Amino acid sequence: MAxxxxxxxxxxxxxxxxxxxxxxxxxxxxxxxxxxxxxVSRGLLEEFGxxxxxxxxxxxxxxxxIGVGAAMGGLRPVIEFMTWNFAVLALDQIVNSAAKMLxxxxxxxxxxIVFRGPNGAALQLSSQxxxxxxxxxxxxxxxxxxxxxxxxxxxxxxxxxxxxNNPVIVLEGEMLYNQKGEVPDGEHIVPxxxxxxxxxxxxxxxxxxxxxxxxxxxxxDQLAEQDVSAEVLDLRSLRPLDEAAILSVRKTxxxxxxxxxxxxxxxxxxxxxxxQRDAFDDLDAPVQRVTQADVPMPYNKLLERAAKxxxxxxxxxxxxxxxxx
Amino acid sequence: xxxxxxxxxxxxxxxxxxxxxxxxxxxxxxxxxxAEAYALGKIGGFxxxxxxxxxxxxxxxxxxxxxxxxxxxxxxxxxxxxxxxSANAVMAELFGKATGCSKGKGGxxxxxxxxxxxxxxxxxxxxxxxxxxxLAFASKxxxxxxxxxxxxxxxxxNIGAFHETLNMASVWKLPVIFLCExxxxxxxxxxxxxxxxxxxxxxxxxxxxxxxxxxxMNVLTVYEATxxxxxxxxxxxxxxxxxxxxxxYMGHSMSDPLHGVYRTKDEVEEQKxxxxxxxxxxxxxxxxxxxxxALDAMxxxxxxxxxxxxxxxxxxxxxxxxxxxxxxxxx
Numbered sequence: 001m002a003x004x005x006x007x008x009x010x011x012x013x014x015x016x017x018x019x020x021x022x023x024x025x026x027x028x029x030x031x032x033x034x035x036x037x038x039x040v041s042r043g044l045l046e047e048f049g050x051x052x053x054x055x056x057x058x059x060x061x062x063x064x065x066i067g068v069g070a071a072m073g074g075l076r077p078v079i080e081f082m083t084w085n086f087a088v089l090a091l092d093q094i095v096n097s098a099a100k101m102l103x104x105x106x107x108x109x110x111x112x113i114v115f116r117g118p119n120g121a122a123l124q125l126s127s128q129x130x131x132x133x134x135x136x137x138x139x140x141x142x143x144x145x146x147x148x149x150x151x152x153x154x155x156x157x158x159x160x161x162x163x164x165n166n167p168v169i170v171l172e173g174e175m176l177y178n179q180k181g182e183v184p185d186g187e188h189i190v191p192x193x194x195x196x197x198x199x200x201x202x203x204x205x206x207x208x209x210x211x212x213x214x215x216x217x218x219x220x221d222q223l224a225e226q227d228v229s230a231e232v233l234d235l236r237s238l239r240p241l242d243e244a245a246i247l248s249v250r251k252t253x254x255x256x257x258x259x260x261x262x263x264x265x266x267x268x269x270x271x272x273x274x275x276q277r278d279a280f281d282d283l284d285a286p287v288q289r290v291t292q293a294d295v296p297m298p299y300n301k302l303l304e305r306a307a308k309x310x311x312x313x314x315x316x317x318x319x320x321x322x323x324x325x
Numbered sequence: 326x327x328x329x330x331x332x333x334x335x336x337x338x339x340x341x342x343x344x345x346x347x348x349x350x351x352x353x354x355x356x357x358x359x360a361e362a363y364a365l366g367k368i369g370g371f372x373x374x375x376x377x378x379x380x381x382x383x384x385x386x387x388x389x390x391x392x393x394x395x396x397x398x399x400x401x402x403x404x405x406x407x408x409x410x411s412a413n414a415v416m417a418e419l420f421g422k423a424t425g426c427s428k429g430k431g432g433x434x435x436x437x438x439x440x441x442x443x444x445x446x447x448x449x450x451x452x453x454x455x456x457x458x459x460l461a462f463a464s465k466x467x468x469x470x471x472x473x474x475x476x477x478x479x480x481x482x483n484i485g486a487f488h489e490t491l492n493m494a495s496v497w498k499l500p501v502i503f504l505c506e507x508x509x510x511x512x513x514x515x516x517x518x519x520x521x522x523x524x525x526x527x528x529x530x531x532x533x534x535x536x537x538x539x540x541x542m543n544v545l546t547v548y549e550a551t552x553x554x555x556x557x558x559x560x561x562x563x564x565x566x567x568x569x570x571x572x573x574y575m576g577h578s579m580s581d582p583l584h585g586v587y588r589t590k591d592e593v594e595e596q597k598x599x600x601x602x603x604x605x606x607x608x609x610x611x612x613x614x615x616x617x618x619a620l621d622a623m624x625x626x627x628x629x630x631x632x633x634x635x636x637x638x639x640x641x642x643x644x645x646x647x648x649x650x651x652x653x654x655x656x
Contacts, residue, residue: 025466051466057496062455062489069459072444073394075466092486096449097456105437105445106428107652141653165655 001184007177009151010040013158014078016186018048021076024162027054027063028080028117037082038118038177064090064115068097071113071167078162081117084133084171090115091136098167099142111142114161116170118177119147120211120260121297124304130297132260134209135267137169138239144192145239147171149213151181153236156190164192171238173211193237195245201231204254204318207246207271209235212258212309215290219314230318238267241274249275253284254321258309263291288317339614343623345387345544346609349379349602350627352403355412356575358631359402359419359433363579367639368419372433375403377574380601381506382407384547385474385569388555394460394473396444396453399434400506400573404476408443410436412634422641429644430652442471450511451477451484454503458494458564461501465562472558473501474551479568480511482525491532491566500558502551503566506541512577513587526568534566541571542599572596 004012018024025048030037032045032055045053056063060081067077081087087094094115101111121130138145144166148154154172161168198213199220208216213234220230231252233245249255255275257268268289275287293307319325356374363372375382382403386395397404405415410426418425419433427437436446444460447453457475464471481487482505494501505525509516517523529536535557539550547569554565574597576583584590609615615623 054497057489057492059489059493061486062458062493065452065455065486065490066459066462066493069396069456069461070463070466071459072456073460073463073467075463092449092452093455096452097447101445102655103652104427104431104435105439105652106426106430108427108437108439109444110655144654 001182003180004151004183005177006151006154006172006179006181007038007040009155009183010158010172011042011044012183013155013162014041014044015047017159017162018044018052023074024076024078025052025054026078026080027056027067029056029058029082031055031080038174040177041080060086060089061093064093065097067113068093068101068111071111072101072109076112076162078114078116081115083129083174084117084119085129085131087115087117088133094137094143094167095140099140103142110165111167112165113167114158114170115167116158116161117172118174119171120173121304121308122174124299124301126299127296132292134171134238134259135261135265138267138270143167143169143239144237145169145171146192146237147210148236149176149210149234151179152183152188153190153196155183156188157192157236159189160192168192171210175211190236193240193242195236195242196234197231198234199230199232201229201252203229203252204256204321205231205233205249205252206256206258206314206318207233207235208258209238210260212260215309215311215314216258218311219318222311222315223318228318228322241270243274246271246274247279250279250282253282255287256290256314256317256321257287258290258314260292260309263289263294266291285321285323288321290314290317339609339612341387342545342605342609343615345383345548346602346605347623347627348383348407349544349605350624351412351630352379352382352406353602354627354631355406355416355634356402358635359416360575360579362419362635368433369421370432371399372419372579373400373577374573374575374579375400377596378506378508378541378571379403380544380547381504381541381569381571382476384544385504385551387548388551389472389474392442393471394442394444394464395476396457396460396473397446397476398450398453398478398481399446399448400478401436401446401476402433405436405438405443405446408438409441410438410443412630413637416634416638417641420638420641421643422638423644423648424637424641428648430648451481451486453477454481454486455490457503458490458499458501461494461499462497465500470559471500472555474504475501476504476506478511479505479507479509479516479525480514481505482528483520491528491534494564495532495534498562499564500562501564502554502558503564504551505566505568507568507570508573510573510577510587512581515587524568526566529566534564536566536568539567539569541569542601542604544601544605
């Protein structure tokens with residue numbers, strides 16, 4: 001077990017999977033000579049050469065589609081988007097080509113491809129560079145979607161994604177790349193579709209994923225000071241959802257769902273649907289949601305902070321479901 | 326005098342041309358039957374016919390090896406048939422039946438046979454152009470000498486994916502042929518009304534790519550041009566843009582008019598006078614390779630094959646209800 005950054009954990013997963021299978025290659029903007037816009041691919045060009053670490057022009061739609069075609073031709077592409085804000089340009093290929101290929105070919109053409117890159121807001125990048133797209137991609141049948149929050153999960157989920165024979169969306173976090181954590185060496189696989197309890201608790205369940213894990217954990221610390229025991233459930237996979245784990249809200253009878261995205265038709269709405277349908281009689285209060293404010297992200301630091309999900313907002317929501325306020 | 330007595334010395338050439346004639350006839354008769362079946366409500370949704378453009382698919386595919394890849398837009402019945410999918414399996418797919426080449430889940434726009442390198446039927450204009458380059462990327466990566474031909478219409482040239490893909494295909498020297506079937510109209514819009522550059526072949530200059538302008542009403546011209554492009558792809562791993570000028574006799578799809586607001590009946594009739602099937606049949610008759618009786622026999626054979634396909638499709642079962650939920654993900 002080594003202590004690695006989230007960035008280096010992803011790098012290790014890529015390196016190990018490329019060593020393991022010569023059909024795996026990485027393609028995207030700045031992945032080679034520049035060593036990655038966020039240095040996730042540092043050293044890979046040197047080890048694997050330009051055939052397998054492919055620098056592209058700024059043409060997300062085009063290289064995403066070339067990746068899909070390469071997967072049709074038997075390869076296992078990993079397509080890096082510099083951010084998911086730019087991946088929106090490639091949605092036609094993700095939605096219309098990758099997600100549907102198996103179905104519309106009557107099961108003939110599997111699509112072992114990974115689309116990955118940072119998702120959500122960093123700091124003061126304003127409206128077009130601060131967006132969380134998970135509800136968009138999770139809407140689509142034929143895709144799997146993962147959003148690791150820790151270095152260990154980042155490594156284990158990326159390895160699973162690369163070995164999966166279906167298209168997998170890997171949502172990383174610009175603010176997570178520097179985060180450190182213990183990562184098992186070598187063969188460390190986190191199965192897609194399994195949530196993880198990151199902190200045990202008995203009074204309220206905080207459901208989160210990706211960057212909102214740290215928000216939820218800070219909120220749990222603050223709640224502990226108020227004698228509230230919060231359980232923190234990290235979804236890790238957004239499609240498929242770990243429904244059994246989510247229904248563990250039965251244990252605390254109260255839930256707060258935290259996400260980076262906008263509230264309307266968000267991931268939280270899907271979770272609330274599941275919880276009200278299958279755990280209605282176990283709930284002691286309506287489920288509360290904490291999301292980004294329903295506005296494009298502002299540039300100003302104070303306004304940006306006000307727009308984002310925060311530990312304070314989660315604490316307030318937890319106190320509401322506990323009827324403490 | 327019998328036909329065989331006057332056959333030219335190069336029997337391989339005449340055999341190839343006879344085969345191409347039969348293939349064009351098969352597509353023509355197949356599409357006529359598809360139109361009938363559509364009118365009877367046996368085929369639903371969108372159905373884009375290839376009548377008038379047969380020389381393009383037939384000529385181009387004659388230049389390929391069996392293991393080469395072909396990928397198409399939604400006007401792909403013809404290429405699917407020539408790549409070796411049976412008329413039965415294509416017609417059954419149009420009928421939405423379980424015996425169709427995509428198990429009834431794809432329909433007219435999504436014909437597939439991965440075992441024959443027929444990589445679809447794709448429904449978003451221009452969306453499959455990068456997929457074609459991706460198939461070529463895979464062949465080059467794996468060190469095979471397979472070639473990919475990507476068919477698309479002229480309207481796709483205005484889509485960003487076309488330009489992004491041609492650029493990368495040229496930078497990476499991918500063994501792919503971008504075959505633009507210029508039938509003049511994107512649905513009901515004449516190309517010159519919406520394109521600043523109307524000679525599509527000129528776009529290749531922007532991407533430092535070999536290109537050729539081809540008469541798409543002459544199957545032999547298409548064959549020869551594609552052969553040159555295939556050679557360039559297979560031997561040198563260089564891409565080519567072919568602009569093949571052709572004409573569709575029918576409306577954009579079965580739900581669209583043949584003529585009216587966007588083109589005149591006279592124009593359609595004028596183009597039909599250049600019919601690629603009549604042209605090749607006439608040439609082969611002049612050369613004594615085929616006579617009227619042999620041509621009739623060929624047409625009858627094709628008719629029978631298509632009739633059989635309709636019967637097969639009609640009698641085939643619908644997919645099982647449980648098929649709704651299969652093939653979404655691989656287990």
